[in-house]
Ligand SMILES: O=C(O)CCC(=O)C(=O)O
C-alpha cells in the first residue's frame with residue numbers, strides 16, 4: 001500500500017515540473033522559438049525525413065458510405081465490402097461518411113475537450129500522471145517519463161468501455177465545473193456516453209463488413225474478440241500553435257494498438273499517414289470519421305490488413321484538437337491470427353498471441369516509435 005502511494009506521488013510530481021505545452025506555447029510564441037527538448041529534428045532524423053512538410057501530392061483517400069452497409073440491395077452492400085477490403089489492404093485508412101452520428105454531438109465532444117484543456121494546470125492535476133492503464137489520465141507529450149524529446153501535444157485519455165468513465169465523475173471532480181451563472185460542468189458525461197455508444201455501433205458494423213471482406217462470417221471478429229465487452233478509449237489531443245512547426249512534432253509516426261480508431265478534429269488539419277512510402281496530408285470531408293486500422297486488425301488478419309503508420313504535425317497559426325476513439329478486443333483476450341486465415345505451408349502464422357491488456361500496457365509505457373510494439377509479437 002505504501003509503495004503504491006509512493007509511486008503515484010513520484011509520477012504526479014513530474015507533471016507540474018514539466019508543464020503542459022498549452023502553457024509553454026504562450027511563452028514560446030512570444031520568443032519565436034521552442035525549447036531544444038522539443039526539437040524533434042535533431043533526435044529522430046530518420047522519422048523527420050528532413051522534409052516533414054514535403055508530402056506527396058494530394059491523393060484521393062478511400063471513402064466509405066456507411067449508409068450503404070445497411071442497404072437492402074445485396075449488390076450495393078457487397079460493393080461497399082469490396083471498397084473496405086481495398087481500403088484496408090492498400091491504405092489501412094479510410095474516411096466514413098453518412099454514419100448517422102449527429103454533427104452536434106461531435107461538436108459538443110470537441111467543445112468538452114476544449115474546456116478541459118482550458119483548465120489551469122492545478123485543476124488538471126487530479127487527472128494527471130498516473131499509471132498508463134488508469135481509466136482517466138491527462139498529460140503532455142506521449143509518455144514524458146521515458147522520452148528524450150517531447151512532443152508538442154497535451155492529452156486527456158478516458159476509458160469509456162467496458163466501464164464508462166468521465167472526468168466530471170466521481171463527484172469530487174465537480175469542482176472542475178466552471179463558475180458560470182449555471183455552473184455547468186466542463187465535461188458532460190451524458191454527451192460523452194452517447195458519443196461512445198454511437199461510435200461503438202459504427203465500429204461494430206464496420207468490423208462485420210471487414211470480417212466478410214476477409215472471407216470470414218459476418219460476426220467473426222465481434223464474437224472471437226468479444227467486442228460486447230471490447231475496449232474503447234477516448235483520447236483528446238491538443239496541439240497549440242507552435243512558432244517552429246518544422247522542428248516540432250505533435251505525435252511521432254506510430255500505429256494504433258486496437259482494431260479501428262475513429263478520429264475527428266476541429267477544422268484544423270495535421271494528421272498525416274504513410275502511403276506507398278510517402279507522407280500524405282489527410283483532409284477530412286465535412287462530418288466524416290477518419291478511420292485508422294490498428295495492430296490487432298493486422299494480427300487477426302495475419303498481416304493481410306496492415307495497421308497504418310500515421311503522425312500529427314503542428315502549425316504556427318491555430319490550435320488543433322483531435323479526438324481519437326480507439327476500439328479494441330476485450331481486455332483479457334489473447335489475440336492470434338485467425339486460424340481460418342492461416343495456412344501452414346503458404347501462409348504460416350506471422351504473429352505470436354499476446355493478451356490485449358499486456359500489449360496495451362507495453363505500447364503505452366514505452367516511447368511511441370513506429371510499429372515497435374507490433375515487432376515484439378512478429379514471428
Ligand atoms: O491528432 C491526430 O491527428 C492523431 C492522433 C493519434 O494518432 C492518436 O491519438 O493515436
Ligand SMILES: [Fe+2]
Nearest residue numbers: 254255256310
Ligand atoms: Fe494514432
